[in-house]
Amino acid sequence: MDCATLVQVAACLRGTVGQITPLLETLYFRAAPLAVLDCCATLEALAQEVEQDDVQTITERGREQLQVL
Numbered sequence: 001m002d003c004a005t006l007v008q009v010a011a012c013l014r015g016t017v018g019q020i021t022p023l024l025e026t027l028y029f030r031a032a033p034l035a036v037l038d039c040c041a042t043l044e045a046l047a048q049e050v051e052q053d054d055v056q057t058i059t060e061r062g063r064e065q066l067q068v069l
Contacts, residue, residue, distance in 0.1 A: 002058045006050050013047040 017040045024030070024037060 003055050006054050006058065010047040010050045013043045013050070017043050017047075 020040055020043075024040065027034075027036075030037065
């Protein structure tokens with residue numbers, strides 16, 4: 001169940017990237033060193049980490065719990 005929730009979180013992060021990207025494209029000062037210009041790359045990286053690392057961690061913890069029982 002937790003893994004499915006994590007996949008949903010990653011999808012939400014990617015959806016946010018999809019909403020932010022067009023807004024960033026309207027910025028006149030895109031060449032300026034603005035932190036906001038990095039937010040989509042950061043959110044995408046976070047989505048990948050959630051899908052890979054967090055799902056793996058949850059899966060491993062679930063296996064550990066089953067072994068204890």
